[in-house]
Amino acid sequence: MSEFNYQNNQLHLENCNLSDIAKQVGTPVYVYSKKQILDNFNAYKESFDQYLSDTSYTICYACKANSNLHVLKIMADAGAGADIVSGGELTRVLRAGIPANKVVYSGVGKSRSELEQALKAGIFQINVESKEELSDLSNIASEIGINASVALRVNPDVDAKTHEKITTGKKENKFGIEFDNAYDTYQHAVSLPAITPVGLTMHIGSQLTDLAPFKNAFLRMAELVTDLRDAGCTVDHIDLGGGIGVIYEDSDKPVSIAEYTKLVQEIIAPLGCHIIIEPGRSITGNAGALLTDVMYVKKGNSRQFAILNAAMNDLARPALYDAYHPIWPCHKSEQGNLEKYDIVGPVCETGDRFSLNEDMQPLKSGDLLALMVSGAYGAVMSSTYNTRPLVPEVLVDGNEWKIIRRKWDVEDMLALENFD
Ligand SMILES: *Cc1c(COP(=O)(O)O)cnc(C)c1O
Numbered sequence: 001m002s003e004f005n006y007q008n009n010q011l012h013l014e015n016c017n018l019s020d021i022a023k024q025v026g027t028p029v030y031v032y033s034k035k036q037i038l039d040n041f042n043a044y045k046e047s048f049d050q051y052l053s054d055t056s057y058t059i060c061y062a063c064k065a066n067s068n069l070h071v072l073k074i075m076a077d078a079g080a081g082a083d084i085v086s087g088g089e090l091t092r093v094l095r096a097g098i099p100a101n102k103v104v105y106s107g108v109g110k111s112r113s114e115l116e117q118a119l120k121a122g123i124f125q126i127n128v129e130s131k132e133e134l135s136d137l138s139n140i141a142s143e144i145g146i147n148a149s150v151a152l153r154v155n156p157d158v159d160a161k162t163h164e165k166i167t168t169g170k171k172e173n174k175f176g177i178e179f180d181n182a183y184d185t186y187q188h189a190v191s192l193p194a195i196t197p198v199g200l201t202m203h204i205g206s207q208l209t210d211l212a213p214f215k216n217a218f219l220r221m222a223e224l225v226t227d228l229r230d231a232g233c234t235v236d237h238i239d240l241g242g243g244i245g246v247i248y249e250d251s252d253k254p255v256s257i258a259e260y261t262k263l264v265q266e267i268i269a270p271l272g273c274h275i276i277i278e279p280g281r282s283i284t285g286n287a288g289a290l291l292t293d294v295m296y297v298k299k300g301n302s303r304q305f306a307i308l309n310a311a312m313n314d315l316a317r318p319a320l321y322d323a324y325h326p327i328w329p330c331h332k333s334e335q336g337n338l339e340k341y342d343i344v345g346p347v348c349e350t351g352d353r354f355s356l357n358e359d360m361q362p363l364k365s366g367d368l369l370a371l372m373v374s375g376a377y378g379a380v381m382s383s384t385y386n387t388r389p390l391v392p393e394v395l396v397d398g399n400e401w402k403i404i405r406r407k408w409d410v411e412d413m414l415a416l417e418n419f420d
Helices: 018-025 034-051 069-078 087-095 112-121 131-144 179-191 212-230 257-271 281-287 317-321 410-417
Strands: 004-007 010-013 029-033 057-062 081-084 103-105 125-128 148-155 195-201 237-239 274-277 288-299 304-308 327-329 339-344 353-360 368-371 393-397 400-405
Touching: 010 018, 018 029, 018 288, 018 368, 018 393, 029 034, 029 281, 034 057, 034 069, 034 257, 034 281, 034 393, 057 281, 069 087, 069 400, 081 087, 087 103, 087 112, 103 112, 112 125, 112 131, 125 131, 125 195, 125 237, 131 148, 131 179, 131 195, 148 179, 148 212, 179 195, 179 212, 195 212, 212 257, 257 274, 281 288, 317 353, 327 353
Parallel strands: 029 393, 057 081, 057 274, 081 103, 103 125, 125 148, 148 195, 195 237, 237 274, 304 339
Antiparallel strands: 004 010, 029 288, 288 304, 288 368, 327 368, 339 353, 393 400
């Protein structure tokens, strides 16, 4: 069940009227439900506890999906670990109270200072994506005298059948070590100073709606673990990445967590490794929306445009991936008649549009809309293009809410460019 609900035709999040929040904070503004975030996290936890009761596991929230400190604090209090992809994210997750020994670090290009930071913090494992990174890490770890726990990211060469810009597990993608080289690279890692290979990791893509790619990848990973053990290597951790999708359109049928967990039980659990998963989108995606005002309704001869005060810089996914976010009115009209609108932002780019030919109740200037399912890869991807300040973020909890990122103004931005 969604925490977004209409009460007397007014869109609420949990028990807060979103029109009140918009009035007090201004728009555009991101709003998130604490309860939905926790429910999404607990769905994984309960499923793992049900199907994998004898297996040790860590849910490392992929914090690039939404890394607001207050969101991370919710995850920390719920017992989650974190999957990070930069030194900045490491600083964030530690600040929010996620223990270093539950942090895994992914990414194809980590800098020297980021690797040093991770080693000094004592994180659980560094997910290494190339032979070159292995040798750099070995040098850095030797110099500072801290041993590195390493999982090798394997590219299992399966097609996740998702959008081409978020598929990561085909051999032509930049991610991970090619499957055919993984066995040799693992043995090479064993021989390197200050490196302890602890296991394998994979992440084949995002917004997966089909279980088969997971199954194929899991089978390949299990085969590799067995081969490595036969060669005398220790393989204690297996990290399965993230990727379970959310519902953006009614036709979306994301992989079910129960089906996913059953696959893990069948194929991965028998290996006896500590299992890590890194869900991102499925934790925060449907917990958030971007509230925006209709500035103008512009009627042409053949189309009418609703011009919002939110733009591609605030929510980049439509421009970046042709993604669709459902658009809900915050005050639902009693009449049932619908009209067609092109829903667009004010930025000087044709790609700055949220939906074409959207059926909406009649709109007018000043109407408040919600761009739904924006809790993941929303605020974190925003930019200040067109010198538009980053928008505030609000966390709802029952009938209370608070600002968790304050509104920027233009002076905040210009202050970084002072030249006297
Ligand atoms: C982005 C990413 C994730 C999270 O993916 P979702 O589709 O949001 O669950 C997990 N692991 C890695 C390595 C990633 O890059």
